[in-house]
Amino acid sequence: MSLASPVKKGYVRPLDLKHGRVDMGHGAGGRAMAQLISELFAGAFANEHLERGDDAAVLPAPVPGERLVVATDAHVVSPLFFPGGDIGCLSVHGTINDLAVMGARPLYLAASFILEEGFPLAELARIVASMAQASREAGVPVVTGDTKVVEQGKGDGVFITTTGVGALPSGREIGGANARPGDAILVSGTLGDHGMAIMAQRESLAFDSEIASDTAALHGLIAAMLDAVPTIRVLRDPTRGGLATTLNEIATQSGVGMELDEAVIPVQPQVAAACELLGLDPLYVANEGKLIAICPADDADRLLAAMRAHPLGERAARIGTVTADPNAFVQIRTTFGGRRMVDWLSGEQLPRIC
Amino acid sequence: MSLASPVKKGYVRPLDLKHGRVDMGHGAGGRAMAQLISELFAGAFANEHLERGDDAAVLPAPVPGERLVVATDAHVVSPLFFPGGDIGCLSVHGTINDLAVMGARPLYLAASFILEEGFPLAELARIVASMAQASREAGVPVVTGDTKVVEQGKGDGVFITTTGVGALPSGREIGGANARPGDAILVSGTLGDHGMAIMAQRESLAFDSEIASDTAALHGLIAAMLDAVPTIRVLRDPTRGGLATTLNEIATQSGVGMELDEAVIPVQPQVAAACELLGLDPLYVANEGKLIAICPADDADRLLAAMRAHPLGERAARIGTVTADPNAFVQIRTTFGGRRMVDWLSGEQLPRIC
Numbered sequence: 003m004s005l006a007s008p009v010k011k012g013y014v015r016p017l018d019l020k021h022g023r024v025d026m027g028h029g030a031g032g033r034a035m036a037q038l039i040s041e042l043f044a045g046a047f048a049n050e051h052l053e054r055g056d057d058a059a060v061l062p063a064p065v066p067g068e069r070l071v072v073a074t075d076a077h078v079v080s081p082l083f084f085p086g087g088d089i090g091c092l093s094v095h096g097t098i099n100d101l102a103v104m105g106a107r108p109l110y111l112a113a114s115f116i117l118e119e120g121f122p123l124a125e126l127a128r129i130v131a132s133m134a135q136a137s138r139e140a141g142v143p144v145v146t147g148d149t150k151v152v153e154q155g156k157g158d159g160v161f162i163t164t165t166g167v168g169a170l171p172s173g174r175e176i177g178g179a180n181a182r183p184g185d186a187i188l189v190s191g192t193l194g195d196h197g198m199a200i201m202a203q204r205e206s207l208a209f210d211s212e213i214a215s216d217t218a219a220l221h222g223l224i225a226a227m228l229d230a231v232p233t234i235r236v237l238r239d240p241t242r243g244g245l246a247t248t249l250n251e252i253a254t255q256s257g258v259g260m261e262l263d264e265a266v267i268p269v270q271p272q273v274a275a276a277c278e279l280l281g282l283d284p285l286y287v288a289n290e291g292k293l294i295a296i297c298p299a300d301d302a303d304r305l306l307a308a309m310r311a312h313p314l315g316e317r318a319a320r321i322g323t324v325t326a327d328p329n330a331f332v333q334i335r336t337t338f339g340g341r342r343m344v345d346w347l348s349g350e351q352l353p354r355i356c
Numbered sequence: 357m358s359l360a361s362p363v364k365k366g367y368v369r370p371l372d373l374k375h376g377r378v379d380m381g382h383g384a385g386g387r388a389m390a391q392l393i394s395e396l397f398a399g400a401f402a403n404e405h406l407e408r409g410d411d412a413a414v415l416p417a418p419v420p421g422e423r424l425v426v427a428t429d430a431h432v433v434s435p436l437f438f439p440g441g442d443i444g445c446l447s448v449h450g451t452i453n454d455l456a457v458m459g460a461r462p463l464y465l466a467a468s469f470i471l472e473e474g475f476p477l478a479e480l481a482r483i484v485a486s487m488a489q490a491s492r493e494a495g496v497p498v499v500t501g502d503t504k505v506v507e508q509g510k511g512d513g514v515f516i517t518t519t520g521v522g523a524l525p526s527g528r529e530i531g532g533a534n535a536r537p538g539d540a541i542l543v544s545g546t547l548g549d550h551g552m553a554i555m556a557q558r559e560s561l562a563f564d565s566e567i568a569s570d571t572a573a574l575h576g577l578i579a580a581m582l583d584a585v586p587t588i589r590v591l592r593d594p595t596r597g598g599l600a601t602t603l604n605e606i607a608t609q610s611g612v613g614m615e616l617d618e619a620v621i622p623v624q625p626q627v628a629a630a631c632e633l634l635g636l637d638p639l640y641v642a643n644e645g646k647l648i649a650i651c652p653a654d655d656a657d658r659l660l661a662a663m664r665a666h667p668l669g670e671r672a673a674r675i676g677t678v679t680a681d682p683n684a685f686v687q688i689r690t691t692f693g694g695r696r697m698v699d700w701l702s703g704e705q706l707p708r709i710c
Binding site: 026027029030031032033034035036054055056057058059060061062063064066068069070071072073074075076077078100101103104106110112113114115116145146147148149150151152153155156157158161163165166167168169170177178179238239241242243244247251255286288346347348352353354355 | 380381383384385386387388389390408409410411412413414415416417418420422423424425426427428429430431432434454455457458460464466467468469470499500501502503504505506507509510511512515517519520521522523524531532533592593595596597598601605609640642700701702706707708709
């Protein structure tokens with residue numbers, strides 16, 4: 003079922019978007035579903051592909067020589083609304099970023115909704131509007147979709163799976179397996195903002211300055227970075243598990259070690275304070291608008307300058323170096339002059355963060 | 357996070373696939389998640405794209421001149437296992453069919469899992485194995501994926517969103533808006549099998565002959581049909597809402613009416629009996645391995661022969677005619693010689709059928 007299913011007008015009362023709630027009929031494939039789709043989704047995501055009303059979108063392919071890039075992400079963040087964003091824009095940004103960190107130009111999004119019976123239609127409309135706005139701002143349309151409904155107590159409001167399709171220019175090879183000893187490691191800004199925005203909301207913590215999620219689409223920043231430094235070897239967004247886990251993944255994929263310098267890793271003071279309070283380490287806290295970049299050391303200054311020249315990279319920093327280490331250990335020089343291992347996240351530090 | 361995240365071996369005990377259960381750590385982005393992915397998913401779906409371990413898959417694009425086709429479907433079927441299939445193979449077949457009914461060659465699948473805390477790993481492994489087998493049999497690999505975990509009582513075992521990417525040959529135009537007055541309407545086999553298999557399981561109904569889901573990938577049947585009759589105008593799989601709702605969608609998209617002949621619409625006797633018992637109409641019951649085809653009347657015999665020559669079309673039938681009707685009414689000549697309107701499904705006849 004598409005997100006722009008045709009429905010005969012004049013048969014049914016319009017949806018009550020103020021007081022109405024999702025019911026099981028909205029997922030059953032009949033008129034109620036067609037109505038939900040045409041009144042709530044189709045207008046928000048309006049584009050020629052959706053409007054065809056078929057079960058799949060037919061789309062121009064990448065230009066010859068380009069490869070396809072496909073990424074998918076389920077979003078189950080709780081709460082659904084948080085300072086700086088909501089599940090709607092998050093689900094657009096997260097998937098665009100998964101394409102962009104491969105060096106791909108994001109082309110299309112597909113969106114699949116699992117709704118819980120009883121969920122307020124007004125909140126659903128807010129989420130869909132936020133998703134549509136994020137999609138417009140990023141220039142990446144939602145071209146097809148699906149809606150299912152589960153009984154009350156079998157879901158949690160809204161889950162959204164967003165799948166992205168992008169095009170990768172010929173010759174561009176970016177990936178977690180490409181880091182080499184001697185390379186520089188950079189981050190695009192402060193760490194832990196998204197995760198702590200969620201946790202502060204969940205724990206009802208109040209701080210002097212609010213912690214807002216950094217959720218953002220990074221393809222513009224990445225395009226500027228690749229323009230300046232085409233030799234970038236690795237890009238990745240440190241989401242679940244944070245910087246520490248993502249660097250461990252890359253170290254394992256590339257078969258290299260890493261040495262970080264704690265003193266230069268950017269963390270906002272209120273995020274550091276909240277982490278302290280909750281016993282969390284900001285290096286393990288999720289980000290949704292930040293990236294890690296690894297490039298040859300000689301290009302690092304140029305890359306840093308390109309990042310800082312972009313609004314989403316103003317607080318970029320060079321935080322460490324790739325080393326030769328068959329154990330693929332990630333280590334950090336602490337601000338006290340010591341040295342410790344930065345291991346993978348273990349356990350469930352921050353469930354349902356994205 | 358990909359479905360083949362790298363994990364350092366030797367750090368942790370292997371997953372207990374016999375008695376273990378999903379816990380919140382399996383979704384948190386750290387080592388437990390990487391372990392779940394490498395031990396449970398990566399082996400089942402093994403392919404070079406997944407094995408790269410990046411957050412997105414890099415893939416060969418369609419050949420020049422072909423267009424992209426993208427479809428996405430959330431699967432929330434309950435129960436997860438049913439006669440003839442399970443949520444795993446269903447999620448592969450359903451998405452492949454959404455691509456195939458556009459006339460596309462399915463190329464790649466992306467799979468996103470939302471797991472409920474406490475779900476038995478043994479059942480998850482069964483589902484993933486079934487999904488992997490369906491993917492292999494169809495020749496369409498799962499190239500990327502994602503896993504999230506929600507707390508007990510916030511999900512229902514497993515939800516799977518499958519997104520498919522296909523290639524549409526130049527010049528092929530199949531879609532719900534293309535039906536024209538005079539065209540023939542065909543179906544590929546018996547109706548209502550999937551929905552009644554689920555309902556019989558849910559209601560613990562026992563019949564002399566078991567009702568099995570028809571879940572199947574239809575791209576092979578469709579390729580044979582297009583070889584025989586390139587003039588096919590509309591193809592669609594009548595899933596949620598069944599034949600009746602799907603024909604109403606097509607009638608509305610094309611701005612035409614339809615006249616069906618009840619006597620020739622194929623329904624298995626045990627499905628008809630179960631429908632009778634539950635007060636359901638097989639025309640509104642979901643199918644997962646059947647298709648509707650609409651083609652010029654002159655080509656209908658050739659198309660019917662091509663369908664019947666394929667194992668998935670043995671019981672194909674020509675069931676009606678497209679008419680000129682600005683109201684886009686779908687009507688049926690009943691077996692008693694009468695005539696009735698076949699309206700859209702209204703309400704929630706069969707929730708969580710796919």
